[in-house]
Amino acid sequence: xxxxxxxxxIDDVVPRDCTIATVPKRFAALGDLHAGIDDAVFSLEPLLxxxxxxxxxxxxxxxxxxx
Numbered sequence: 084x085x086x087x088x089x090x091x092x093i094d095d096v097v098p099r100d101c102t103i104a105t106v107p108k109r110f111a112a113l114g115d116l117h118a119g120i121d122d123a124v125f126s127l128e129p130l131l132x133x134x135x136x137x138x139x140x141x142x143x144x145x146x147x148x149x150x
Contacts, residue, residue: 087116 086101086109101109138144 089113089116 086098086106088096
């Protein structure tokens with residue numbers, strides 16, 4: 084299950100604690116942490132350009148092997 088967390092929780096959250104049984108109570112207490120997700124929309128173009136640049140330079144692929 085995907086569970087949004089706040090930056091303040093990163094060091095302390097235990098992913099196994101975020102289950103279908105625990106998330107509704109969390110949502111009720113914290114609200115919808117995804118509520119503003121569409122307020123900061125960015126283009127993927129720079130990331131795709133960087134990936135192509137890195138591939139041309141011989142950077143390892145996602146599996147760690149050269150492309």
